[in-house]
Amino acid sequence: MPDDFTPPDTALTRLRESVPLVHCITNYVAMDLAANVLLAAGGSPAMVHAEEEVADFAPIAGALTINTGTLSPPWLRAMEAAADAANGAGVPWVLDPVANFATPYRRDASQRLLQRKPAILRGNASEILALAGQSGAGKGADSGDTVEAAEDAARALARQTGAVVAVTGPVDFVTDDTRAARVAGGSDRMPKVTAMGCSQAGLMGGFAAVVPPLDAAVAALVLFAEAGTQGERASQGPGSFRVAFLDALAGITPEELSNAAHLTWL
Numbered sequence: 001m002p003d004d005f006t007p008p009d010t011a012l013t014r015l016r017e018s019v020p021l022v023h024c025i026t027n028y029v030a031m032d033l034a035a036n037v038l039l040a041a042g043g044s045p046a047m048v049h050a051e052e053e054v055a056d057f058a059p060i061a062g063a064l065t066i067n068t069g070t071l072s073p074p075w076l077r078a079m080e081a082a083a084d085a086a087n088g089a090g091v092p093w094v095l096d097p098v099a100n101f102a103t104p105y106r107r108d109a110s111q112r113l114l115q116r117k118p119a120i121l122r123g124n125a126s127e128i129l130a131l132a133g134q135s136g137a138g139k140g141a142d143s144g145d146t147v148e149a150a151e152d153a154a155r156a157l158a159r160q161t162g163a164v165v166a167v168t169g170p171v172d173f174v175t176d177d178t179r180a181a182r183v184a185g186g187s188d189r190m191p192k193v194t195a196m197g198c199s200q201a202g203l204m205g206g207f208a209a210v211v212p213p214l215d216a217a218v219a220a221l222v223l224f225a226e227a228g229t230q231g232e233r234a235s236q237g238p239g240s241f242r243v244a245f246l247d248a249l250a251g252i253t254p255e256e257l258s259n260a261a262h263l264t265w266l
């Protein structure tokens, strides 16, 4: 573990003590789950995307999260304005470039946002490969590539942009270029529930409001791994898993996180 790293159990305690306001610009599919994930874990979400108000809202939040899932020109203008306002106010922000490999419009939009220097970049393997300029086998919002195949791309993106880069999948990979870790656990029901990744980006925002970016990304990955593991035990399929996952997020104690063996430093 790096010397100055805030472990996930401490990060969770801080999240629940401060209940940070998280400004979320996310897609129509994810809004409900992303808000409920933040509430269950210990944050205060606000879904605010009008271009007329985002620049006033981002500076009063503890963090901003931007997800391009249901992108259109007014949304993209709002995302750019919000990121600029967050940067101006020293508010950390998270980028989730959904399906950026699918169309030139999404590819260009994701690059424009990435140039605005997010503190954390989170995506599935196909999205991270595409951001690094490589072609993969993604299908719409779903990844078609392994996490291992995107690790070099993640390291290169971290080096080039200064962002902490998280690649999610059965075993997640996260790096700030100098440090790297893997997070195992969770459930194979997670990719069967839409917007789990989008919601995780929201949660990374919650943690980024209370701990540094690498520590925040790791805490969100570890909390998802543990809640997924517990949620699988208490569910019968994707529908009951979604409910059990939220219950687990709310019920997990810092002690349970410190005892869970999901995190391996490389």
Ligand SMILES: Nc1ncnc2c1ncn2[C@@H]1O[C@H](COP(=O)(O)OP(=O)(O)OP(=O)(O)O)[C@@H](O)[C@H]1O
Binding pocket: 098, 123, 124, 125, 141, 142, 143, 168, 169, 170, 171, 172, 185, 186, 187, 188, 189, 190, 191, 193, 194, 195, 196, 197, 198, 199, 200, 221, 224, 225, 228
């Ligand atoms: N097969 C799996 N086993 C365990 N955990 C998984 C599996 N697939 C995904 N996850 C977990 O699900 C969460 C979301 O990751 P995923 O890669 O599915 O995001 P995504 O493709 O961006 O999702 P979406 O776009 O639907 O929001 C992460 O915490 C990841 O670890």
Ligand SMILES: Cc1ncsc1CCO
Binding pocket: 027, 029, 030, 068, 069, 070, 098, 141, 194, 195, 198
């Ligand atoms: C299914 C879907 N389509 C656009 S965004 C989204 C949510 C998962 O990324």
Ligand SMILES: [Mg+2]
Binding pocket: 096, 098, 099, 123, 124, 141, 197, 198
């Ligand atoms: Mg996604």
